[in-house]
Amino acid sequence: MQINIEAIPNIPRINKGDNIGEIIALSAVKSNFKIYNGDILCVASKAISTAEGRDIALSNVKPSELANEIHQKIPRKDPRIIQKMIDETGDPTGNKLDINIENQYIGAWLPNGMRLTSAGIDKIDSNHVMLLPENPDLSAKKISEIVQQKLNVRVGVIITDSDGRIEKLGSTQIAIGLYGIPALRVSESVDPATGKIKKSEETFCDLLAATAALIMGQRGTNKPIVRISGIDYIFNESSRITDSLGMVPKEHENSADIKEPKPRSTE
Structure with a gap:
């Protein structure tokens, strides 16, 4: 072949x-x-x-208390992006996030069962991210x-x-x-x-x-x-x-x- x-x-x-x-x-x-x-x-x-x-403008995203708490543990991640990760999982409790503080890593379980780094969110610039289809x-x-x-x-x-x-x-x-x-x-x-x-x-x-x-x-x-x-x-x-x-x-x-x-x- x-x-x-x-x-x-x-x-x-x-x-x-x-x-x-x-x-x-x-x-x-x-x-x-x-x-x-x-x-x-x-x-x-x-x-x-x-x-x-x-395409999402981060200026329109208000991070929740949970997103800010996670940001304190993983400061390299913008709390607004963390909020979008939470939103993409469909679970506002954050239970579908996979957080590894030692490696400063966040994975996310999406509603269809896939697990992706950062919920598949791609940072375009300082104020914009791209969500998955x-x-x-x-x-x-x-x-x-x-x-x-x-x-x-x-x-x-x-x-x-x-x-x-x-x-x-x-x-x-x-x-x-x-x-x-x-x-x-x-x-x-x-x-x-x-x-x-x-x-x-x-x-x-x-x-x-x-x-x-x-x-x-x-x-x-x-x-x-x-x-x-x-x-x-x-x-x-x-x-x-x-x-x-x-x-x-x-x-x-x-x-x-x-x-x-x-x-x-x-x-």
Whole structure:
């Protein structure tokens, strides 16, 4: 098997209200960049967040007493950003924050069951942060559907974000949302000692996200969308990021549908 990884060229600066699927299709056509059935598009979450208007002005955020208390323990974190971390977990008690004072680290468990450093919040400048997309699975679905409408090809889509591990330096790209792509890859082998079949699972969506990161780079490289070709998989419209999680919140256990998020204030 041979795979090919390329950034979609000539992606313009993403602005609030932009349709990412249409931008992908238009850029591909203008650049004579071919997208084929079964290709996988990896899209940086910050591009999605920008288009969806997830930019928050910290001047509009009033930290709670809890956020200020955490700031006293982890002073490198702005209490207003800590407040947004609390808000993103959906639990005002702060019980879904993972705080490590020794390493000055805050992780957060999000409502869909994912655990991300700083709740996936990205600091843009001294007064602005970018939140994750409201519903990354839905964002991925919309992109796939628009690309199919415009280019007549069916593609899998992965929304990626950078995340770090507390014990390691640097970060890597992971999947935070997907559509059409199986979240897991299951391999089978025969145990020579017992003759029994052993199954092993890999987080397929994260492998693909990390692969795209080799080309995508970090914010500012203007390569927010990467196409991966040559990967064998079975397209699955019901795939979702929670398929890759070991602990799924009850409200997501029986929901196979990707639904529009309920309106929520981000001020």
